[in-house]
Amino acid sequence: MNNMPSFHEGELDVQRRAHEDEIATHRIGLIKHVIVGGAVPFIRQQSMAVAGSIDASGRVWASMIFGEPGFLDPSDDAQSLAIHLDRTVQQPNDPLLPNLELQPQIGLMLIELSSRRRLRVNGIAEKAGDTLSVTVRESFPLCPKYIQRRQIQLLSGNDQLAASGLRDGHALGTEQIAQIAAADTFFVATTHSLRGPDVSHRGGRPGFVEVIDATTLRIPDFAGNSMFNTLGNLSINPNAGLVFPDFQAGRLLQLTGTTTILWDQPDPAERSGGTHRFWEFHPEYWRETELGGSIRAVLLEYSPFNP
Numbered sequence: 001m002n003n004m005p006s007f008h009e010g011e012l013d014v015q016r017r018a019h020e021d022e023i024a025t026h027r028i029g030l031i032k033h034v035i036v037g038g039a040v041p042f043i044r045q046q047s048m049a050v051a052g053s054i055d056a057s058g059r060v061w062a063s064m065i066f067g068e069p070g071f072l073d074p075s076d077d078a079q080s081l082a083i084h085l086d087r088t089v090q091q092p093n094d095p096l097l098p099n100l101e102l103q104p105q106i107g108l109m110l111i112e113l114s115s116r117r118r119l120r121v122n123g124i125a126e127k128a129g130d131t132l133s134v135t136v137r138e139s140f141p142l143c144p145k146y147i148q149r150r151q152i153q154l155l156s157g158n159d160q161l162a163a164s165g166l167r168d169g170h171a172l173g174t175e176q177i178a179q180i181a182a183a184d185t186f187f188v189a190t191t192h193s194l195r196g197p198d199v200s201h202r203g204g205r206p207g208f209v210e211v212i213d214a215t216t217l218r219i220p221d222f223a224g225n226s227m228f229n230t231l232g233n234l235s236i237n238p239n240a241g242l243v244f245p246d247f248q249a250g251r252l253l254q255l256t257g258t259t260t261i262l263w264d265q266p267d268p269a270e271r272s273g274g275t276h277r278f279w280e281f282h283p284e285y286w287r288e289t290e291l292g293g294s295i296r297a298v299l300l301e302y303s304p305f306n307p
Contacts, residue, residue, distance in 0.1 A: 008192055008194070010192065010234075012232075013235055014231045014232045015227070015232075018226075018228065018277070027226060031139075032138065032139050032140065033136065037078075039074075039139070042119065044073065046110050047152055048111065048112075049108055049109065050063070050109040050111065050189075050199050051064075052106065052241065054103045054196075055099050059241070059257075059284070060190060060240050062189035062254065064187070064243055066154060067088035067154070070084070071085075080133055080134060081123075085131065089295060093166045093287065097132075104125050107191075107196065108122065108134065109187065113147060116144035116303070118141070120138070120140055122137050122139070122195070122196060122197070123135045143225050145223075146222060150298060152295070166287060166288070167289075168288070169285075169286055177211050179244060179249075181209070184302065185202070186203075186209065186243060187200065188230060188240055190237070190240050193237065202219060204306050208307075212280070215282055216280055217281040217282075218262075218279075220275070220278055221275055221278060222273045222307065231279070234279065239257075239259075240256070240257065240281060241254065247296070250295070252289050253286065255283040257283040257285070258284065259279050259281050260279065
């Protein structure tokens with residue numbers, strides 16, 4: 001393996017177009033081929049992760065995994081990460097595990113909403129029994145911007161660790177549109193043909209995702225870490241997966257579809273926070289499931305960086 005981290009062609013192109021390539025060059029040293037130093041205790045404390053995967057048709061999906069602290073278990077050499085599925089909230093309708101049987105590349109974001117700390121861990125997954133083992137390809141920390149502080153709790157008792165219910169469709173319905181329009185948080189999975197899936201967080205004040213119609217969502221691209229991992233992937237492969245958690249109603253809304261990047265847009269209301277960048281998402285299929293009855297979340301504070 002080449003031990004020198006590098007950006008791929010899509011990331012480099014978007015960095016140049018945004019005039020942030022010099023900043024990105026200084027930050028490439030954050031990317032490691034093992035779990036970054038000091039992150040092992042943080043990972044073992046987490047009760048939530050977000051995963052990106054690819055289905056048989058090449059569609060990209062974002063999934064959320066909830067479990068008891070310790071369900072994420074990094075190896076001592078920081079080269080792999082075990083996900084103990086028997087300690088997670090079972091989600092039988094989620095496409096993650098079936099997708100990984102066909103395409104083992106996985107993107108992971110380990111995020112602690114209460115402290116706004118997050119870490120990417122991307123690699124190759126292999127399932128053996130109740131354990132999903134991820135061989136790390138790259139790992140790097142991310143900035144805390146736009147994360148709404150929430151306290152996630154899982155109630156004890158294995159009889160409560162179950163998610164149920166499934167509704168799905170193609171065009172968004174009134175309930176799905178209402179959930180998206182009220183959201184302050186979602187996660188997006190994208191992919192690169194060689195490097196595989198990647199997951200990113202998106203947050204803002206409720207309403208920051210604009211529902212244009214049942215087939216078009218417009219998302220502002222706020223100023224970030226200048227690496228442009230998400231837009232870099234989308235500039236090459238427009239497929240993406242989104243997941244919107246609604247902790248109050250106890251449900252997850254997953255969407256898969258295609259995207260269009262919008263540069264230099266008029267923005268008199270400053271919805272983009274001054275970047276004038278947006279991207280549009282066109283859902284092709286959605287599925288809505290109930291969260292397990294053991295999952296609770298309390299909103300503590302909106303991010304002070306939200307435009």
